Amino acid sequence: MNASAHDSAVLRRAADWQARLKAPDCSAVDRDAFERWCAADPAHIEVWLEVAALDEAAAGLGEMPAIAAAIRPARRGAVHARHRRRWRSGVSIAAAAVLMLAVGLIGWLHPFGGFAAAEFATAVGEQRALTLVDGTQVHLDTDTALEFRVDDAQRVLEVRRGRVDLIVAADERPFEVLAGRGRLRDIGTRFQVERRDPRITVAVLEGAVGVRLTDEAAAETALTPGQRIGYGERGPLTPVESFDLGQAEAWTRGELIFSDRRLDEVLTEINRYATTPLRLSDPALGAVRISGVFRPSDTDSLLAALDAGWSLRARRTADGAIELTR
Incomplete structure (x- = not known):
């Protein structure tokens, strides 16, 4: 596929449509929207046909054990995204990942030519x-x-x-x-x-x-x-x-390591992982020094540790946040 001849935005959109058309919940409304997108520019059809052909090639390559192992993480991401019903942000990204892997694997089997790109999030x-x-x-x-x-x-x-x-x-x-x-x-x-x-x-x-x-x-x-x-x-x-180095590697294992860090700095880092934010009842508490290993995905254990080690009690606020107080 000579993707360099096409605008990258059109290529990404074509991958989105290929993922949507193959999704089990693809509706008549989706198919009508796809037809309108194709009709808007002849290049759209050309790019989508190339993406669809590459998708089929990827499916065939997936029967090879080594290649199946390589694309398995992307397929798991696609299944996870479908469960969340967020095809545009999840399935299409995973589909692009599979297409990207297929391009690379075909390039290893044959002389690599052209350009390929994939986005992950x-x-x-x-x-x-x-x-x-x-x-x-x-x-x-x-x-x-x-x-x-x-x-x-x-x-x-x-x-x-x-x-x-x-x-x-x-x-x-x-x-x-x-x-x-x-x-x-x-x-x-x-x-x-x-x-x-x-x-x-x-x-x-x-x-x-x-x-x-x-x-x-x-x-x-x-x-x-x-x-x-x-x-x-x-x-x-x-x-x-x-x-x-140990602290830097910790997040890849789902852990955060803090050594004599201010509490407000610790909460800033933990809140990057949180859908329910943690905040302080009094800004002065931000100066409390914290050391320890925490898993931001386990909010209950985190709050228990802050209570046991630093007497920081948690309470729910009216807006749904978790407030720490003494």
């Missing part, structure tokens, strides 16, 4: 681990979105929001990460990128990463294991600093 409180077509392992934290683009010359991953942990696969094509105004060059490594606008942080767990700003003349800064760096919407890179 997690909801608040959700984490997801997946393997890209080149073998790179990606772990998405809560409320994270990224796009992976690959062709026969390069691999580019763009972090649009959230936090990712990357174990980059060896490949003759260079691997770069885009995050805001920063460009990160992988040098065979495991590293994390956190984008909480306006701040972006890069932390290296294994190997090395080169970091530079696209609008600055300064030379690339090299990071080695245990080092991190940050930048914002403007200005230079922050000074390189060290960090705790």
Whole structure:
């Protein structure tokens, strides 16, 4: 499929429609809307036919054991999304993941040509681990979105929001990460990128990463294991600093480790995973120092620990939040 000839938005929309048309709850209204979309531009039909053909190719490749194992995480994501009845944000993303995997696998069986892209995202409180077509392992934290683009010359991953942990696969094509105004060059490594606008942080767990700003003349800064760096919407890179590797890895296991951190900072981090926010009855409580290992997905255990260790009692407020008080 020569996807480079088509607008990426049309390609993504075609993947959306392919996922919807194959969904068990696809209705006559959906099919009418699809026909109107096709009628709006002849290119829409062309792109959808290519996507549908690739989808069928992916289904056939799925019978091969090694390929079935590779696409299983994307299929699990699609089933999970259908259960939530959120096909546009879940099923279509999973379908795009399967299509992306198929493109890569076909490229390994035959000379790779053209361009392919896939988008992945997690909801608040959700984490997801997946393997890209080149073998790179990606772990998405809560409320994270990224796009992976690959062709026969390069691999580019763009972090649009959230936090990712990357174990980059060896490949003759260079691997770069885009995050805001920063460009990160992988040098065979495991590293994390956190984008909480306006701040972006890069932390290296294994190997090395080169970091530079696209609008600055300064030379690339090299990071080695245990080092991190940050930048914002403007200005230079922050000074390189060290960090705790164990704490950095903890979130990929569903844990958050805090060592002598302010309570308000702890709640800010935990609330990134929470659909029910935690807040303080008195801002002065924010100065309480907290240390421990917590699982943000287990609110009851978290509240019990705060009560037992720091005498912080929880109560429900009228707006549905959980308020901590003494």
